[in-house]
Amino acid sequence: METPFRVLEIGTTPQLLIDDYAVEDVWMIRRSPEEPVKYLGNPIFPAGDTVIYDEEEQLFKMWYGIGIPGTFEAKGAYAVSADGLHWEKPELGLVEADGSKRNNLIETTGFGSVLKDPHEPDPARRYKMMTKRAGTPESEGRAFAAFSPDGIHWKDHPGEKSILRASNDGNGMVLRDDCTGKYINFRRTTVLAGGRGVLPEDIGFPDPRVMKGAGGDRLGVPEGIGFPSEDDFEAYEEADEYIHRYLRPAPHVHTRTLRIFRDTHEGLGCNRRIARSESDDFLHWTEPEVIIRPDELDPPRLYSISVARYLGVYIGLLELYDSCGNRRAPGTPQESDTIDIQLVFSRDGWRWERLASRPVFIRRGVIGAFDCGMLRPVNPPFMVLGDEIRIYYYGHGSSHNIPSSNQGLGVARLPKERFVARVAGDEVGALITKPFRLEGGYLQINANAAKGLIKVEVTDPFGNPIEGFSAEDAAEIRENGFRMPVRWTCGKRLSEIAGRVIRLRFYLYRSRLYSFVVDAGR
CATH class of the missing domain: 2.115.10.20 (Glycosyl hydrolase domain; family 43)
Structure with missing residues (x-):
């Protein structure tokens, strides 16, 4: 049966929930990175x-x-x-x-x-x-x-x-x-938005070769030009007035050079x-x-x-x-x-x-x-x-x-696969996927529901629960795992509706959902 919706062809590739590529809408759900x-x-x-x-x-x-x-x-x-x-x-x-x-x-x-x-x-x-x-x-x-x-x-x-x-x-x-x-x-x-930048001549340097030290190979005013002494560059007097007027020079105790802190020209060049x-x-x-x-x-x-x-x-x-x-x-x-x-x-x-x-x-x-x-x-x-x-x-x-x-x-x-989670707190949240063609018969999720629970509902493209796959029929998931199987208490199997265009609606409570995959086996 044709559907008026754009249908994703996800096959058996795990779907990261890092973005909204496979996500239609969420309620009381936020994204949170997993900390390495x-x-x-x-x-x-x-x-x-x-x-x-x-x-x-x-x-x-x-x-x-x-x-x-x-x-x-x-x-x-x-x-x-x-x-x-x-x-x-x-x-x-x-x-x-x-x-x-x-x-x-x-x-x-x-x-x-x-x-x-x-x-x-x-x-x-x-x-x-x-x-x-x-x-x-x-x-x-x-x-x-x-x-x-x-x-x-x-x-x-x-x-x-x-x-x-x-x-x-x-x-x-x-x-x-x-x-x-x-x-x-x-x-x-x-x-590019910095305009003409600050060329060497602007601060009294007749030749870019005199710019030495950390950042000295850049055209512009770097943070650490790094002159060991006044004798190491020409036109010191001409540059000195500019440096003290627009910059805050200070001794660089780690390298015994002149470290320059910029007051202006942020981003130029x-x-x-x-x-x-x-x-x-x-x-x-x-x-x-x-x-x-x-x-x-x-x-x-x-x-x-x-x-x-x-x-x-x-x-x-x-x-x-x-x-x-x-x-x-x-x-x-x-x-x-x-x-x-x-x-x-x-x-x-x-x-x-x-x-x-x-x-x-x-x-x-x-x-x-x-x-x-x-x-x-x-x-x-x-x-x-x-x-x-x-x-x-x-x-x-x-x-x-x-x-x-x-x-x-x-x-x-x-x-594995846990860069970003879809997270629900003390209120039940919901996430519904975009319509996709079901090409397998076994649904698994990567999630942490050890302190809460997750239930999964299968719907038609219009969001109506499919008989036997509703939230009431779904078994609760209360574990932390990489490939946790999703089941329904009435004994229904996804293989019975393989080939149909469906959505998945996830209900989360105090849990983190990272990805899902429809496996062709089992």
Whole structure:
């Protein structure tokens, strides 16, 4: 029988209730993120940029950058682990450092995000890296490519040809979209609304090369220009009047440099928006297009993002850079220059949503913890291991502009499919799905009803209960489980109405509902 409603074809794919893709309406129901549980043994490693689990080799692999003293450049390094918690640095014998090749350095010009691509037909390009090269005018603001057959032996893309415009201090992350077959690069990009910005000449610098220190490679007024002394740049007197009139200079006790705090020019000329580019071959990319901007609830700067596609949803961990101290969490020492992580999600990778209350997804640590100042997700943002979602993140024990040795790679965990819950409290809430074609005969839910209950009703597309599948017929669910079966007391089975267009109406009381799936079996 035809229906006047748009019908979802969900098949037997688990439906996350993170957004309203499968949800028609709710009553007395709110969304709430599940808080990841941090591993008690954190930090597990001093660094980390890309962490994957190689199913083919049954091995965890990590790539990370090691800074070269006195420059903005980094060399790549490689580590492996059997469990993802205890890591080893293999002696690769590829790059000489401190007079020896007995190290885990990999040979690339620059370093960046790594992707293992099982769909690549050329074995020599099975691993891909989007790199940043610093130190030359030709490479500033550009991204480059490198390829490897094994993730260890790398070869730069021929010549000095860059593949994409990039921010000066980062290339973001790359993934291959199995749905479209395209490569996607998510990165931060320039704030265009800031007008002309503040060029070096505006503050008395005749040449951008004199801008050194943290952020010194950007055009604009960075927070930590980092001049060790007056003798290290020309036109000091000309710049001094501007600095003291518009900025608040203060001694930077950690690096013995001049740290500059901005009173004005918020956002001018900096890279604090999230953009997306696409490519069919990893070499020819579309121009970055802004997809996420801060709004009235955000601090003015979005630092970066890491994204993965999971059960039809693009899920991202978004970095919010609070340079104004607007989001200080209780027990944390920093009032400004912190970075927190928020959960974002999208069905197409272009239009993104966040929870209305904008909760922090992973909390920064307490005072003195390795992650009390900044949290930054690695690439990819998470991986699914059995019944667990594992999240690797990089923590800093200081704010954005203060170097600290108290930092490292951390791990946090979630139960499978439990990013966001639909939650009911002391009043019974209801959620009804959009109409979908029933292609299986066994309904299961991922939920926590250990302190409450959940009942499920099956209706026709107009919301009328189907005989034998009403709320009165539904068995109560009072447990916490990943794949809990839904039953009806009269003995009815969904297989009896397979092929029909139906809705599901969930009744929740003091419970959390994460997902549902219609299984073809049983």
